[in-house]
Amino acid sequence: MINYEILKKYPLCDRCFGRLYGKVLNTTNLVRGKSLKIAKAIEAEINKDEEMLKALSRSGVKEIRGVDEEVKECPWCKGIFNRMDKLLEEVLEKVKDYEFNTFLIGTHIPEEIKEFEEEIKTEYMESIKQEFGREFGKLLARTINKKPDKENPDIVIHINPYTEEIWLQVNPLFIKGRYRKLVRGIPQTRWLCGFCKGKGCVYCNFTGKKYLVSVEEIIGEPILKATKGKDYRFHGAGREDIDVRMLGNGRPFVIEIKEPRIRNINLKKLEEEINKDGRVEVLNLEFCRRKDKVIIKNVPHKKTYRALVYCEDEVSEEELKKLEEELKNREIYQRTPKRVLHRRADLVRVRKVYKVEANKVDRNHFELIIYCDGGLYIKELISGDEGRTKPSVSSILNKQCICKELDVIKVHDGETNGRNE
Template identity: 55%
Template sequence: MNTTNILKKYPLCHRCFGRLYAKLLHTSNYERGKSLKIAKAIELESKLRILMENYNNKLNNKKEENNEELKELENNGIKGLKSEISEIKEQLKYLYKSGLTEIKLMDILEEEISEEIDEKKEENVEPCPWCKNIFDKENLEIISEKVMSLLNDYEYEKFLVGTMLPKSIKQLEKELETPYMESIRQEFNRIMGKILVEKTGKIVDKISPDIVVMINPYNKKIKLQVNPIFIKGRYKKLERGIPQTHWPCRNCKGKGCEKCNYTGKQYPTSVEEIIAEPFMKVFKGADEAFHGAGREDIDVRMLGNGRPFVLQIKEPKIRKADLEKLKEEVNKSGKVEILDLDYGVRKDVVFFKNEPHKKTYLAVVECEEEISDDEISELVNKLENLTINQRTPIRVSHRRADLVRVRKVYKADAKRIDAKTFELTLYCDGGLYIKELISGDEGRTSPSVSELLNKKCICKMLDVLNVHDIENEEN
């Protein structure tokens, strides 16, 4: 589609016309668009003047000729020239109506048309269907002030502007698309970004902004996408009977009922709630999410170096706080203790949730029959570097895929407590269910402690001593 064909269908302003070729010249879209129109207008005007001169010459020749055949030839030539002249005049009108008012209409267009256009010059320049004047200074000022009003509630250092386009504009861009075009959202992002940098003193960050300002410049609607902050650390669970995360009441599904004393919770508190509550108050978040490197059962303590976790604070109004004070606040609970706090990033969540962590457990094993020292010693030897095939345990089969997982015990140690009871320390792969490793879970875990001892055994008590990551791996 050539210049005037585009402008015939869409009377694009200088800025929008230049945006069609944004990748070609290192200048502003406005300058590029106006320059392209001027170049086309010069080409058309010069061609028109030559054609009109030829046209006038032929008219004069026709008047002087007496030969009818020569007159007929002149008539045909005049008609052809008149058609070409008319076509060029039309093209110049498209350029004029798209905002190129420098065209000398009085000189090159028919007088009656010229007078009509010149009387109401501004009214004959058609509104741009693409930008619809969203780049007017007044419009930009109104939008930027609305943005500033919304940003006042938030602490941030880095921001990014995003533009929401109406469907009609998206469709228009598809129709106008050239290999060199940029979307109007790119230009609006760039211009509004510069305005907000000047007004806020903050910086634009395309990689990890604290806040993304989403703007529809056509209806001036604005919404903020406040990116979360991530606090990483390790936690110890010092008491049994506390789940890792908030559990809605099974009976009312969190709505509140007599069974849960109208709290909506299955358990009074959780590791998540104990840690998150003081953080939410300080950071003034809208919501939170707790991500742990695995989880321990409700009746299992998490001791030793603690379990890695990431606390995600959603839509925080405050982004920086004294983490040491927050640690002290959590540790006052006596139920949960946190350590090694630091600010994290989103990829920490993926690492903690997906990275396999080896673990060290301490289990109190109770056997149905008495057990000798030799049997305990032999058990330790058999467990070391032992591969375990473990089908999903019965107790979690309602919420876990039914499959066989292959895990390994690397080291084991044991210490007698009484005739039927002993402590068993295991260093093993993450994801190995220790209670079922001891009991056998009706044959779903093999080999098991019960199988190796040929005695029925159960796990009476269990603690996680260490969750080993790269920095805390067992030698």
């Protein structure tokens, strides 16, 4: 049943009265409300219901004979739909400096309006927030020829149509690819000075950094400049130590650019510019979405390493064959290495070595090619870390060994660990 009695208490405009039954009949709230009022006006005039006729007149029905009540402001919308053109001009001014392909309207409604909606709510009602967001979104889309997108908008335009406040949420731009670190001595991410925490002091020569450059900066700075963003964050599929090279097919990563002003950039040219550095090389840059960042950060991939090992005693070919056999499909129990205890919880991790190839280099050196789960500490797999890693290369050979050089030569994207932490 249509609740016309509410019009005696509140002079709802055509649009707002139609919105009470917004889920009924495929038409606009404006047409629905006007039609319902006209139908009721006919009935009220036949029945000589003066009170209802006056209520309908106050709510904007001008077709009633002999009744000319002053039209009252609608207490629900308060005329916000009449201000859409003005709001559109202000939105266009705010977004003019941003390049974007998709958008979303975020409508903010005052608490008193929400409370009013609860008071008059019907089973078939559409909220004013829904209608304003939809109608303003259609108006903006026609004006700028861009598409609204609820899932992954480039920009969210927040509007309080009652106060006429407007603010932008410029969503990040995500670019994924792979990187190869061709030299040792560079950390993966920006490393702030431990004394000043980035402010600059005598210990860091007022740079604010422990290391002057990182993989993150070599890749991120050119992209930040091209997009005119505010800042950037680097997300890698794991990380290698400073003294470890990342070779082979490269490590997957995502660069997240905060508040970019330019989104349509030439990624091929960016690859060429980044690769001029010579220390880091990027491959296969492409645009991606937030979910790719989550996958890259949280999915542990199997990896293949090359390690140059020094042994204090000579190692025979027979011993190396034994090492290959002992480590094949072997579970490794690794207590958190001493060198990372200051930033990692002290617990035992179980990882698996699937295959090892050992080749003698000289009397005290041999090379290992290790195919294993991601998250396995290779240096400690070799040294044993004073018994914290079991078994280890040192314990199997019964000779003290250390890793002299380490390279990641493949990240196996399609092969996740058989066992997670």
